[in-house]
Amino acid sequence: MRRLASLLDMEARRILRFPVIELIAALATFLTLHWVAHYDVYMQVPGGVARGEALARVLRRLLADQSRRVTWRGGFALLASYEFAVLAYVALASATARDLSTGYMRLLLSLPFRRGEVFLVRASLTLLPPLLALLASNAVASAVVAHLCACSVDPRYALICYLPGVVSCVYIFSVSLSIALASKDTVTSVIASLLFLYGSDFALRGLYRSPLSRLLPPACLTEFAFAAARGRVLWESLLCPLAASAALLTICYFYFTRWLEL
């Protein structure tokens, strides 16, 4: 464990540095401010609020007894962060592609570690920073608004609301990592990841009214969040991105540990 902790520490210091960590921090700060500033959109505050009323008084009057609604709307805030996740994960995954092309990965795989251990460390360092930043920024924004509205948060609903954000992150991470491993080139990895993540969404949106149009994020997660807002939990909306992520990560793991040649 000490060896793995050392590797994690070394890789964290190497990967989470300028400009990656600054990019994630800046995006998370922007998201937090955005969600707080647009509380009326994300929390569906009815129109007709008198001008000049203090924010706290307005929120208390409108949302004091709607703690559940506040939490439900948190899910929409996470969906709004799709772009955040795409940018953060594409940037982090491209570091893996760069390490494959520069020979740094060869250095790592020549050290006394199992390939699975190196994969675990690299995957953790790619997946966790944006995910934690996203959840933290949403938690901060929710806390600020909830404090102003004097609302409480039901943990069960909070969990359901956070699920689309987590699934979104895992999906984008698995796609970006797969493309990075396959391309082994920084520029190709960035371009191909952006093309796939936005291209697949754009292509599926073309299938208007077809169930296929809501197969992948962000469309399927929007559907989940809308249903949750109406009091229904559409678990099946999460199945496709979760299955796709699991399949991609399994392939990545086996490729990295059994087939990758450097």
Add this chain to the structure above:
Amino acid sequence: MVLELRGVSKSYGRVRALRGLTMSVGRGVTGLVGPNGAGKTTTIKISLGLLRADEGIVRFFGLDPWVDGYEVRRRVGVLHERPSYPGDLTGLQFLKYVASFYGVRDCARRAAEVLRLVGLEFAAHRPIKSYSAGMVQRLGIAKAIVGEPEFVVLDEPTANLDPTSRAEILDLILTLHEDEGMSFLISTHVLSELERVCDRVLVMCGGRVVAEGTLSELIDRYGLAEYVVELPEPRALAGRLANLDFVEEVRVDEKRGRVLVRARDAYALTKAVFEAALELNLRVVSVRPRYGALEQVYRRVVGRETAGVATGHGG
């Protein structure tokens, strides 16, 4: 034997890098030489489990490095060709991490000690990205030995180093071998380096080993072939040497004042040169091999192989 490869082949698309390579490396310092594209780096990568052989058997410490890579790498330190390091870390930080990966007890002490051994203690606290190419090479050697491995693989260890640094690194290799019992496999183009440090040499060409043995065995087998005799009147001596039965070829370089002789017997040639000099009253400045001992072997072996390939007789 520490490392054994039997009938190993490896292709990159249509390019065949290794063609049924069979070789073995024991304890001691072993040199791996060969022209560009001979398959040296591919051999090293396959030995470390970074590449998978298309066919053949590879055993490092009796283990298959592709399957049991972890067990192999625990006992082996490596310097890769054109290495890449975490540039934001200092040399000392990086070596402390590597030492901890190998389970070294006092990582800080060992890292500082190795930095001193490779002559980098003055840059211990500087980020690696500020290192010169020579310093990076020294750091790579430090990284290869900091884990106190049983066996060290060095791919072009003296690339980017000035002559003084090269000599220091070679001395370090000898010291580590003699004092700490580390064994080395050194791949290099600089043959004079191998002459200084290697117990055994493997010559690769066209993806297979074409000659192997100790340096004296190779010299006996392939002979010291070409000699240079320096004197002010080369033509007179050349005429005399050309008639000797152990002399294969004589060329005169009047501009530089020397005779180039290809001969089978070094002792007989030296004797004949000085006899002729006395007889003809010539002032011989020097008689010496045209190339270093290993370089002569290398040129003969590789020259023969490439000529064989060119005429369709190569393997």
